[in-house]
Amino acid sequence: VEHFERILHRMSPLLHPYNYLLIDVKHKLAMLYGHIPQYRLAGMSTPAKQRKIQLCHDVIDCVSKIEVGVSATHVKLLNEIIKTEEVVAKEDFQAGLIDKKSLQTILLKNKFQLFHLAF
Numbered sequence: 001v002e003h004f005e006r007i008l009h010r011m012s013p014l015l016h017p018y019n020y021l022l023i024d025v026k027h028k029l030a031m032l033y034g035h036i037p038q039y040r041l042a043g044m045s046t047p048a049k050q051r052k053i054q055l056c057h058d059v060i061d062c063v064s065k066i067e068v069g070v071s072a073t074h075v076k077l078l079n080e081i082i083k084t085e086e087v088v089a090k091e092d093f094q095a096g097l098i099d100k101k102s103l104q105t106i107l108l109k110n111k112f113q114l115f116h117l118a119f
Helices: 002-011 020-032 046-066 072-094 100-118
Strands: none
Touching: 002 020, 020 046, 020 072, 046 072, 072 100
């Protein structure tokens, strides 16, 4: 993860935001966060989770301009966003940062998005 973050940091000022290399690195990072032992979703810091969500949005934004409709990559990344947002919301609720109604709203919104992706 650190290696890909360094590559992204060094190459971002030199390349267009939608350059294939940058998007590929962002996609790899988005999938690594939460799926490797050092970066399991439950053990990640909140900034790392926010980073994962940001990377997913960056890739989706680019893919949406290239591919018509909803692609497999789009669905996979939206699923990652939903999973991560739910973990963050539950942690925020446990820490007393959000109330039960806000938690339910986030969970319901994510459930609706998953339902929408199914069709």
